[in-house]
Amino acid sequence: MISLQDCKSRDAADTLAPLRQLFNLPQGMIYLDGNSLGALPSAVPHRVAQVVADQWGRDLIGSWNTAGWFDLPRRVGDRIAPLIGAGAGEVVATDTTSVNLYKVLSAAINLVEQAEAEHAEGQVRATRRTIVSERSNFPTDLYIAEALCRERGWNLRLIEPHEVHTNLGPEVGVLMLTHVNYRSGAMHDMPGITAAAHAAGVLAIWDLCHSAGAVPVELTKSDADFAVGCGYKYLNGGPGAPAFAWVHPRHVARCWQPLAGWWGHARPFAFTPGYEPAMDITRYQCGTQPIISLSALDCALDVFTEADKLGGMPALRTKSLALTDLFIELVETYCPGQFELVTPREHALRGSQVCLTPASSLPAGCAYAIVQALIARGIVGDYRAGDAQQSDILRFGFTPLYLSYENVAMAVQGLQEVLNDREYAQPRFNRKHAVT
Amino acid sequence: MISLQDCKSRDAADTLAPLRQLFNLPQGMIYLDGNSLGALPSAVPHRVAQVVADQWGRDLIGSWNTAGWFDLPRRVGDRIAPLIGAGAGEVVATDTTSVNLYKVLSAAINLVEQAEAEHAEGQVRATRRTIVSERSNFPTDLYIAEALCRERGWNLRLIEPHEVHTNLGPEVGVLMLTHVNYRSGAMHDMPGITAAAHAAGVLAIWDLCHSAGAVPVELTKSDADFAVGCGYKYLNGGPGAPAFAWVHPRHVARCWQPLAGWWGHARPFAFTPGYEPAMDITRYQCGTQPIISLSALDCALDVFTEADKLGGMPALRTKSLALTDLFIELVETYCPGQFELVTPREHALRGSQVCLTPASSLPAGCAYAIVQALIARGIVGDYRAGDAQQSDILRFGFTPLYLSYENVAMAVQGLQEVLNDREYAQPRFNRKHAVT
Numbered sequence: 001m002i003s004l005q006d007c008k009s010r011d012a013a014d015t016l017a018p019l020r021q022l023f024n025l026p027q028g029m030i031y032l033d034g035n036s037l038g039a040l041p042s043a044v045p046h047r048v049a050q051v052v053a054d055q056w057g058r059d060l061i062g063s064w065n066t067a068g069w070f071d072l073p074r075r076v077g078d079r080i081a082p083l084i085g086a087g088a089g090e091v092v093a094t095d096t097t098s099v100n101l102y103k104v105l106s107a108a109i110n111l112v113e114q115a116e117a118e119h120a121e122g123q124v125r126a127t128r129r130t131i132v133s134e135r136s137n138f139p140t141d142l143y144i145a146e147a148l149c150r151e152r153g154w155n156l157r158l159i160e161p162h163e164v165h166t167n168l169g170p171e172v173g174v175l176m177l178t179h180v181n182y183r184s185g186a187m188h189d190m191p192g193i194t195a196a197a198h199a200a201g202v203l204a205i206w207d208l209c210h211s212a213g214a215v216p217v218e219l220t221k222s223d224a225d226f227a228v229g230c231g232y233k234y235l236n237g238g239p240g241a242p243a244f245a246w247v248h249p250r251h252v253a254r255c256w257q258p259l260a261g262w263w264g265h266a267r268p269f270a271f272t273p274g275y276e277p278a279m280d281i282t283r284y285q286c287g288t289q290p291i292i293s294l295s296a297l298d299c300a301l302d303v304f305t306e307a308d309k310l311g312g313m314p315a316l317r318t319k320s321l322a323l324t325d326l327f328i329e330l331v332e333t334y335c336p337g338q339f340e341l342v343t344p345r346e347h348a349l350r351g352s353q354v355c356l357t358p359a360s361s362l363p364a365g366c367a368y369a370i371v372q373a374l375i376a377r378g379i380v381g382d383y384r385a386g387d388a389q390q391s392d393i394l395r396f397g398f399t400p401l402y403l404s405y406e407n408v409a410m411a412v413q414g415l416q417e418v419l420n421d422r423e424y425a426q427p428r429f430n431r432k433h434a435v436t
Numbered sequence: 437m438i439s440l441q442d443c444k445s446r447d448a449a450d451t452l453a454p455l456r457q458l459f460n461l462p463q464g465m466i467y468l469d470g471n472s473l474g475a476l477p478s479a480v481p482h483r484v485a486q487v488v489a490d491q492w493g494r495d496l497i498g499s500w501n502t503a504g505w506f507d508l509p510r511r512v513g514d515r516i517a518p519l520i521g522a523g524a525g526e527v528v529a530t531d532t533t534s535v536n537l538y539k540v541l542s543a544a545i546n547l548v549e550q551a552e553a554e555h556a557e558g559q560v561r562a563t564r565r566t567i568v569s570e571r572s573n574f575p576t577d578l579y580i581a582e583a584l585c586r587e588r589g590w591n592l593r594l595i596e597p598h599e600v601h602t603n604l605g606p607e608v609g610v611l612m613l614t615h616v617n618y619r620s621g622a623m624h625d626m627p628g629i630t631a632a633a634h635a636a637g638v639l640a641i642w643d644l645c646h647s648a649g650a651v652p653v654e655l656t657k658s659d660a661d662f663a664v665g666c667g668y669k670y671l672n673g674g675p676g677a678p679a680f681a682w683v684h685p686r687h688v689a690r691c692w693q694p695l696a697g698w699w700g701h702a703r704p705f706a707f708t709p710g711y712e713p714a715m716d717i718t719r720y721q722c723g724t725q726p727i728i729s730l731s732a733l734d735c736a737l738d739v740f741t742e743a744d745k746l747g748g749m750p751a752l753r754t755k756s757l758a759l760t761d762l763f764i765e766l767v768e769t770y771c772p773g774q775f776e777l778v779t780p781r782e783h784a785l786r787g788s789q790v791c792l793t794p795a796s797s798l799p800a801g802c803a804y805a806i807v808q809a810l811i812a813r814g815i816v817g818d819y820r821a822g823d824a825q826q827s828d829i830l831r832f833g834f835t836p837l838y839l840s841y842e843n844v845a846m847a848v849q850g851l852q853e854v855l856n857d858r859e860y861a862q863p864r865f866n867r868k869h870a871v872t
Contacts, residue, residue: 239500273575
């Protein structure tokens with residue numbers, strides 16, 4: 001049995017432990033929800049105050065040049081790039097994940113239709129008109145795909161995660177997957193699936209919302225086509241921080257995306273009526289960006305610069321797996337038979353979160369109340385409701401940047417107490433809606 | 437001749453003068469660029485610090501509920517509504533102007549095509565497939581229209597401002613205009629043009645970027661169909677603050693917009709795969725919003741709550757016209773024959789800015805250098821380059837919330853000195869690019 005002392009010893013030996021000092025975390029809280037909203041990096045309040053008081057308040061309009069506001073989406077993109085295996089000048093931090101997905105999915109559709117038109121020497125042959133995605137993908141991804149299918153006369157086919165390889169037929173143009181599932185924490189084999197898609201003539205779009213900053217991602221090595229991701233989860237950019245978009249350099253100047261605003265223009269300050277898209281990732285920008293929120297994300301990425309000195313994403317991944325392994329082991333030891341593990345146990349098949357579903361020995365519908373009882377104890381995870389296909393789940397995110405082995409042990413001890421004392425049965429832990 | 441003492445007397449009698457105390461303006465600066473980036477309201481730094489430290493840092497994920505982050509776009513929208521003559525629940529503060537224009541223009545196209553399909557009882561008759569806009573509209577509006585025309589098989593026709601009434605033929609589906617022109621400051625007759633559009637069976641979309649907070653706008657009374665606008669100009673929401681969208685209630689549930697992300701879903705927390713748009717303006721939301729930037733805008737709108745106690749938009753308009761009239765009169769008095777007025781002189785035909793173009797008596801291409809020389813003196817206006825159709829201009833925005841009559845007098849005195857001393861001829865005032 002692993003003791004609390006064992007966990008403390010592991011913390012003492014943890015070379016990443018100093019990174020926790022880079023965050024302001026509430027005293028006494030064990031925060032296992034960084035997969036939903038990352039914690040506040042300590043440097044951010046000062047940076048934000050500076051942007052507000054000095055850049056906006058004092059320098060006003062001059063800051064577009066002197067503070068580099070106009071280039072900020074590309075500069076922040078360049079800082080995200082190494083975390084996702086992309087090159088400099090290939091990523092832009094802008095807009096929201098949903099909006100960016102609309103851009104890259106539109107571009108992918110344009111690319112497919114264009115290639116077919118060229119192949120048929122001007123005569124369009126409508127062959128590949130299907131987008132394949134996962135039924136349990138984060139809903140907004142499916143909504144955006146549905147919208148584009150409606151606009152463009154394509155079809156959206158929803159499949160189970162294990163059905164990808166058998167759904168890459170000649171009618172499929174685009175495969176759109178989320179690398180790490182928001183609900184289960186299951187991770188797809190990005191290089192393998194991308195290779196299979198390409199072998200079948202299908203473009204691969206990856207949503208990295210639950211991967212960027214959480215697991216090593218190799219977009220270039222995987223030869224992916226397009227990617228989008230989130231700034232406010234494992235990148236700790238703050239609530240609703242701008243998202244990001246990446247396009248493989250082989251496609252970037254070859255196809256067009258319809259959110260063609262002035263920030264994506266080749267010469268935005270020429271103020272000419274005709275749209276000329278920039279020849280690089282800049283064309284995936286659209287309108288003026290929320291500079292205060294974007295600056296918070298920029299500052300938050302300093303944490304990864306520090307993490308790089310201690311081994312970077314590979315070291316973070318090693319610790320993430322150690323934390324999640326420990327959590328699983330402790331739950332199985334101290335809460336035996338009370339939960340089923342929803343997240344795959346195998347390392348290669350999961351991200352940085354662990355999801356549990358209450359076993360049938362526990363009262364039906366108790367998942368929400370257990371999460372609330374844990375939160376009341378300062379152990380913050382979250383809850384996702386089930387439906388006909390899926391069970392209710394308890395979701396725990398493990399951010400190696402600020403979590404310790406002791407935190408994990410204390411979280412499981414709290415869980416054990418909530419179960420033993422039937423705290424979840426208290427009326428104050430009533431169900432209400434939850435936020436991703 | 438108007439003396440500086442006259443101006444000081446007018447300031448002493450100005451009931452809106454106390455509003456200036458609600459802004460942090462740099463000592464000694466006369467800021468005539470609030471039409472590009474509004475000044476910093478004094479209350480914003482504290483609010484932003486609170487959002488960062490308390491809502492994000494301390495309450496973390498719980499703030500989605502406790503701080504009302506999820507409803508913030510609608511709450512801020514409700515505060516913008518009275519400034520633009522819209523009702524509660526009709527406006528949403530979200531995304532960027534370009535992205536919002538894509539939404540409402542898509543919706544308008546859908547509405548036109550839908551009405552024709554219904555009229556023909558299922559048989560689509562492609563009659564109205566033209567969008568009419570102004571050649572000198574802000575370019576991003578034209579780029580977005582161009583993009584949608586490309587996607588949807590429509591045409592974009594660009595006209596001069598005086599040609600609107602003769603361009604509302606049976607082939608036109610949508611008229612898309614910016615109420616106050618970003619360059620000239622000229623203002624369209626919103627009620628008259630909307631009525632003419634409707635009489636011709638054409639939908640009217642209004643871009644309020646240079647109107648909201650600057651001039652009284654009456655969307656409902658004008659019977660407009662759709663509107664978008666900017667949060668960071670006269671609303672003072674900070675650099676790149678989220679924009680807004682309004683849809684007339686008669687249309688809102690009747691047509692669909694393709695940026696159909698989860699924040700526009702009728703039940704976003706059901707996490708179901710099929711998209712069901714909300715039945716109100718919520719459907720014009722898409723993805724998770726930048727809460728820090730949106731909170732700054734929310735706080736900035738407190739200034740208008742204070743202004744309401746002193747007469748609100750009508751009083752602000754009266755002062756704005758008095759300031760701009762004074763500016764024009766002083767320029768014509770103290771810099772006689774050196775500029776031509778680009779902005780219409782008639783009150784009903786202009787917004788809250790004044791644009792000048794150097795007369796032929798001044799050296800060719802001196803407009804940029806004059807603006808730079810003024811900035812060096814702490815008089816901040818901006819410059820817009822001309823082209824084959826348009827002259828170079830000096831652009832001055834007059835925000836009655838924080839400008840005094842004395843400011844206007846001192847600005848013109850500065851302009852006179854720049855001209856008399858030929859300061860604009862100094863090499864340090866070299867041309868480089870400018871930002872809207």
